[in-house]
Amino acid sequence: MIQFIEGPLWYLALTVFVVGVAWRIIALVTMKRPADLSEARSGSSGAGGAVKAIIQHSVPHGGNLGRTLYHFVTGYLFHVGLLVLILFAAPHVEFIQERLIGADIGWPKLPRWGFIIAAEAAFAGLILLYVHRLTDPVKKQLSDIDDHLGVWLTFIVMLTGCLALQEAHAGLRAFHLLTVEALMIYFPFSRLIHAFTFLLSRARTGATYGRRGFAP
Amino acid sequence: MTVEPGTIAPDNRPVNVQAAVDKMDALLGGHIASYLDACVHCGQCAQACHFHEATQNPRHTPALKLLPMTRVYRRNKSPFSGLKKALGLAPEITEQELRDWEPLIFDTCTMCARCTVVCPMAIDIASVVAATRQAFVAAGLGPPDLLQAADNARDKGSPLGVTPEVLEDRVEWLADDNEIEIPLDKDKADVLLTVSSIEMMKYPDSVVAMAKLLNTAGVDWTLSSKGYEATNFGVLSGKSDVAKIMVERIAAAAEAVNAKTVVVPECGHAYGVLRWSGANLLGRELPFQVLHITEYLADLKRQGRLKFKPYTEQAVTYHDPCQISRRGGATADARYLLDGFASDFREMTPTGNFNWCCGGGGGVQAMARAADVRHEVFRIKMAQVEATGAPALVSACANCRLTMDESKAALKWDKELISIVEMLADNLDVPAES
């Protein structure tokens, strides 16, 4: 069982993830619309607007900070925490080196205290965001099954990862990997794809409006 | 707080669901698809939307307005759509759903793009709503008065019935009454001025003011009976054929007089449509530049062709029309005009590109059934103005002005509304005859 999870299933999940994400991104990029024939405002360009929008929409702007503080704080806690865990947790770096890139390429591994801080942040952020989704009337109404599944899968992946933290039991490690594989297979079919499409969305608005002089 | 525009009385209009789906399918390009794939249902847009803020009804969450397109996308277009369809995860849109969505797409969206500012994904919901309106119209839905306005524009030349003959009459009357020259149908002119029928019928002083300013600056300009209506209810109502006709008329008029510049009057969406969508609607680049009247007057002021006496009567604040500032990029020009002119100028919070909408943009002004909710929305503006302490509110959009005038009357508000063009014309510093 463990061999299956670490072997064939891993490669299946990886394939579904890579091909699925690539397919969706390529589909979005190739769905073109006619060129904008309007004359850009002098001194303004679509490319500049795209870059600006990507940066600007990373933080609340336009006087919206106060009203979106909850999302800002919890959102960053979760996303930064998770990203740090995925990329810098020592077992992850080792796994990536072992499975994907080889031992020659590497980057610093998170010390134990760093792991704990990142994990606390990610868990606090995710739980707070999800509890808000369950209680806020606006979010309750927007949410569909995909939103819930995505959160639960992510939470379970993080949970199993932390339960395996001792790295003493092959079973716990395999269980974590199994949940990761489930997440990777689900990913391209779901809203989790926003991890990639956020760039596209921001860039498109930025490019459209950047040439007008201001991108909202 | 009892205003609820979320429902429309049952009616017997036949609804062609397939036509709506086909239209959305056709309009769903890479931009809209990217937006639909990026929305994570965080709901932050609700806090940026004046309709949500005024009603506190979660139904008026902007992200919800993406739903019709999302459904079509998921079923027909997205990668894996076949899989989702097969699994029953992408149900067909029903007639009832279209009816339920109608007020969200029309009555409670002014396409102001405040939601885009707050959106972490920068989703341009306004443009998706504009496309969705086309689909609803194709299905036979949409507020009757808004659609009628579009038809009027197509058939009579203007949504408010300003036919070329009416235009001629009104121009003659205004010129006589105000002892001012208003050129109509000159053979050649550098500048083609367009008007909004709201001004022609309700705020004619504004037309006179424009004439006075252009004349004083010595501009070679004209109005044209071939193409004079700046508003474009084709775009607002989702009637793309009408939208194109309206742009064609102005382009033809401008080309006929060989105008290098077409000036759009105090009207937000007229500027947005002609300046940023005109060429795309026509399918070719425009052989002239399009400027909003504030942009053009700012140019004249920069060149020293217009000088103004300081305005010291009262403190004023400025309302940014969404389509001119946030979605138009011309935010700075109105400020350049007010700078050094209005001696006590106070900015609202938020202001400029982040200003709150008046509540009547995107054609909502023309929907009678949305009047109550508009008035509720206007309370946001009232609070903003009152916070500045200024007794007067200056703006550069006749549609905003009409919206605010109506709400002002409905709510018995005592602040003054001023058109920036009229304010400038009244305070021209005319040099001694040379």
Place this chain on the structure above:
Amino acid sequence: MARLSLSALGRRIAPGWRTNDRRSVSSWPGAIVVLMALAVVLASAPAAHAQQTLPDPDQIKSQGMATPGGSVRPPANAVNLPDTSGSSVRRPGETGRPAPAMTVPGNAVGNESVTESLWDRVRHGQRGAVVVPGAEQGVLIQSAGEEWRLIRNDQVVHYGGMLLLAVLTAIVLFYLIRGRIKIEGGRSGLVIPRFTLAQRIAHWFAATLFVLLALSGLIILFGKSVLLPVLGPTGFAVVASASMQGHNLFGPLFLPAVLAILVLFIKGNAPRAVDVSWLFKAGGLFGSHASAGKYNAGQKLWFLMTIILGVAISVSGFVLLFPDFIAERSQAQLANLAHGIAAVIFIAVGIGHAYIGSLGMEGAFEAMSTGTVDTNWAKEHHDIWYAEHKGQAMADTGRAEVEAGAAGDGVMHGVRP
């Protein structure tokens, strides 16, 4: 001082443990440490350089100890260390029982000592002189460790388990006899906002952590008695390791959650006269009506308990998580006992709270889900509060939910335009 009292407590509640040979012998790695540590003391006596005789760091690490002179058994949290080569992880086939000592001179536990030998003094925790600075460096064997272990594994597990079982039984019996407490007047269809969005978020954040921590904590505390026989050593090792890691990770988040509860719920939780009669009537659980304001006396006690136990558990938890910041091992042992006892009580009452807030009472759960309650529910359970708020009653539940969410919620909604 703390160690003394713990010691005394241990003797009082666990008399005779010294003659119980089941626990009388340390495991062999422990014995090695003892020997090494003994060597350190002996070597340091003539002021030799202590450094030279310290065991090499890898060995110390493998024993799960930072310094020589640890307790007889490796501390429970020794398994934190990523190094798995050591003996701290029980191997398959090994039982929970320690293996007999092999090379310890005399009686390893010292329970039959006749003369006051060096070994006896060391075994009973006498402090020697060392050149290595540090509070406990001179202590070779922290004798109280065994007492702590017995209190935890016998008393706390025994009485704690009884308490939890009793609570569960009581709830089941209550449900069978009394059934779900219905809204007597039926639903009126009118609702009143009760809890703001911020309050509900704080509640569910704390509740989520509570459940995660309670489950993992119960496995840590009771696992050896309950799960080990069922899962066997290998299976239990996995579950215990996972629980401990999870518990350690979620733990620190509980303090901010409790503090948020304190800030957001303190209003309305001050004691008032009506609470006394509410308590006398047992909250009307058995019939008679008991008046109450926004919170009844039971809720106020639960609030108080949440804060006090929550802070106590958090503080003791931090002591256990960061032992580097405490002076003596005995403090960790006391902290561990306090942590376990407080947690068992917290969980026991928490089960009751969860029951009455959901299955046990019609109309209660929605207060924390949508933030609104039916007016008849309010009338029956919080009549004084109802009288003050009936003006806010409305039939539009969606609107009420929005207003509940918006009420006094600067954090969630910022300043309205």
